[in-house]
Amino acid sequence: MFIRTHQSASSRLYSNFSLYFRSAARLSQKTYQGVAFLLACWISTCSVLPAQQQAKQDSAEDKHPPKLILQIVVDQLREDMLSRMAPRFGKGGFRYLMDEGVWYVSATHPHANTETAVGHTVLATGAYPSRNGIIGNKWLDPKTGKVQDCVNNLDYFLVGTQKTSAAPLQILTTTFSDQMALATNGKSHIFAVSEKDRAAIPLAGHNGKAFWFNTDNGQFNTSTYYYSAYPAWVSDWNNKKDADAWQNKEWVPLDKPTTYLYYGTGPFAKNMGPYGDAFPHHFGTLGGDGTFYTKLTISYVGNRLTADFAKALIENEQLGSHEGTDYLGISFSSTDIVDHNFSPDSMEGEDVLLRLDQTLACLFSYIDKTVGLKNTLIVLAGDHGSADVPEYLETLHIPTGRLDTTIDDLVTAVNQVLLDKYQVPNLLFPSHQPLPYLYLDHDLIQKNHLDLVEVQRTAADAVMSKKGIYLALPATSTQTNNSNGDAQLLERIQRMHNPARAGDLYVVQLPQWQLGRPPASGEGNLPGAGVDHGSPWEYDTSVPVIFAGARLKHSVISRPISTVDVAVTLSGKLGIGYPSGSAGTVLPEIVPAAMACQDMADEEHCK
Template sequence: MEKIITLLSIVLASSFSPLFAQDKPKLVLQITVDQLRGDMPFSIQNRWTEGGFKYLLDSGVWYANAHHPHANTETIVGHVTLSTGAYPSVHGMVGNAWFDHEEDRLVYNIEDSAYDATGGISARDKSSEVDHSQVSKSEGRSPHNIMTTTFSDEMASAFGPQSKIYAVSGKDRGAVSMAGHNGKAFWYSTKDGAFTSSTFYYNEFPEWVNKWNDKKEADQFKNDYWNLTNDIKTYRFGDADDRPFENPEGLGFGNVFPHPYGDSKYYYTLLMASPVVDELTVDFAKELIEKEGIGQDEITDYLSISLSSTDYVGHLFGPNSLESEDNLIRLDRNLADLFQYIDQKVGLENTLIVLSSDHGAPESAQSLKQKGFPVDVLDVTQLDLSTIDTKLKKQFGIGKEVIKLSYVPYIYLDRKLIQEKGLDLEAVSSMIAEEFMKVNGIAYAYTSTDVANGNLPDTPITRRVLNNYNPKRSGDIYLINEPNWSLTVDGDIALVNHGSPWSYDTSVPVIFAGHQLQKRMIYSEISTIDVAMTLSKYLMILEPSGAEGNPLEDVLNQEK
């Protein structure tokens, strides 16, 4: 009997990977495609190239029903949820920006005045800024606002300094969120097209970074055009190129192909709104792999690549546009190029790939209106507050000035004024929330006191709001748009805004591929908090400190 048990143990140990295997991957490659809704890769499946999405489908476990578990589906929220396996209520990144009551201002999620931009290369050109969340008063960036460890932090703890940990992105928040507290991060600068960092990571750049930046790869597109990859007749949206509501006129990018990059102050920003920045990001990442020796020994390394073009293109043109369709075709080819390089340098059989997204996106309200849907765009900063003002004065003796800031999805109240007047925050916020609920386009307005006290009905939507609630950073009232309506704020030029708890915004792909994985398509629902937990169990290391997800057994218990 003992021999039988021993033999069975050997068979089991050799049949399942990686729980019982000693051969860990040389590289964990985590790819986050900004604003890649779960269905979008399949919208161009008949035009997939060899080695891109097709490789992921043929060589991995594809979860077709993955969703983010939180309400505010924004970039930093989704990235940190993927990197920590924690809810925003725990990891603390409740939005791309939030109001800090101590500083009495809106703060950017990763700004840190203790640091500066490495080499003086700023992340953003303020004169051409189109991202309204970039409200930082400092050029410094750091992960200090992330309240838990990340998967990459736990890799550093488990494997020590020999494990190389890097993150590259078109956006600063797309890199810092994944590199964690122990890695190194680089991101694209809309100031001069270089890749930059923060003195939190580097006081001076490695020489290879200086040499790469000196080549000025981004400048090659000046006065050039974004042209269609294929014949326009082969596109689903080939007949919908000229839509007047796409792309604001002031950028000089046009709303039909070919799109001119020009040479204006918006030039480096316009590269973000095309496939170019993703291609630059991958080229920079390939140089990093070569110069830093990523995946070249038996100690597992980590590389995060966050691709930002899909998000910018989606914001300006919408996911149901010819521009988004062409960008997806270019994304597929870009992934194929990256995987081919990884195969040459590390070996795909030695690399565990996980690809997901920080959030999805809706079809634009303007496009839906053309189809007869009763939807619209609602600027919450331009609402008529006269009724609220009258009721506040009658009931509490104060007016609309008690509303400190409206920054979707939150309404922030003047807590100091409420305290000085001896008023009850719960009573004031409840009255204001009740009035916001009467506005056409707003489905729900939940007060943070009701969220904190468990006074909301238990529904999928309220659970996502609760998962987004952090008492130190969340606003006093949480607004949720009616499905397919768009909530915006003054100064936001985007055609499309994500950030809701509706399925089009929470839906993302989750794909594990490479190493020893076999093809599987899974339709049962999973959560993005499962990603970091699964990676941790795959490497048999401690999960991040706030992780609450479940290990995905379809990835972990695969027969060889």
């Protein structure tokens, strides 16, 4: 009776109990028991406790689910950066999230290889890389040794061109946005936008539409996987040539230079050529050295263009005004690109966050005026944290360094060790992508009747002999052994191990060390070589996770959570199925009915 009444009262797909009940079958046993319990309490005469009353009240408000899920990823955002920068943020941007949202201050990525595609796909799928298949931005095919990019696909082209492009086909499990499509038979409106294809594509999932910035033409483009031709509004936006308007302009600090933490420090930048290693940075013109659009991405402008395109997308695709809940993923890449080039320990690193704060404030204001923040569930997270640049750490006497060899030279050195021992050359595939993986040629090992496990261990010992290496873990050890007795580290590496894609060795650098080599003489006039994330250490795995909008009540949560919780919490909020490989749990602060249910599920009188 209650169920039918509720169904008729709500016209929205996600708010009906039957859907909620069906999706409950996909919940973890504990949560399922909780949901089933709550339903039972609503239907039966179970005695009502104050907590139950609150749960019912919250549930009544949730009769109208969000009109829009806005999933924001800030590329390279370490958790402590928000606290550090908070006094300098304005109103309405990060402070809206931090002061009015539910801020998880102890969120951690659960995996070891903290790269961009990996983090985005974990946030999108709620699944470990071992399950969703995205174990790096690139990896090698273990059978052939050929490089496989996480999104590049020869079967699809950049729309309107013959240039091969990208698709989400390497993602093996469903995303949260896929689950929205499944719950509506493909009627959901699902979009994602970023400067990077490998950031937009995981968020859009297999059924949504992804757009990304093209540094060849200053446009937001997509592939034939998504469209055969551009929607008119996309062509209109691109024809405005907003990016071109930044010609002959320069990037200067937003605030007084002396207010910056890193004022007077460094620079620790890569060789930035005419763009310079310190403020001001001149964008130049289109006719210059061909790097004009790339320079925009190495500044706050890339994030601003991304937000402007996202606003046009919201308006033209009428997000937030459809029958069901719509989804928009936005990944802001310029924080990452700036940090790689100038380091997080730079005025540029600070400035790009201050500017992103302004961009977020404008975006949230726009959404409030259109969809309404109370109708929008926002979740923001970092795809990974960031490492301090070794040359800066040295100034503070903190142990650090850079691997003193290129990856190719490392492979050559290990192959020499294997040749000396087994008299077989080139047992390691040449690697053209960054560590952590090194791959052995299994056909060669089999043909020469070698013991794979022993060869792995010999190669691991050879890698371990290099200065700056903490661990080189043979793949067989990830299944059967521990890693220096460090269970947490072993778990993070195990969660990377997709059997069809993982390498034979997983290499971990010492804390604070960079696997990238220093610049060779003559490569530039700057002391540093940039800085990379990607380690399993705290600074790379720790990121903020903040939910806001949609009538959430403000709280700061210190309980540790995992980033795999994000996608399943979004599913829980809509009452739809969890992504197929998801390993997380619903965060009770965001889905209070689940909290009430779980808390009460053990109550004897309610069983």
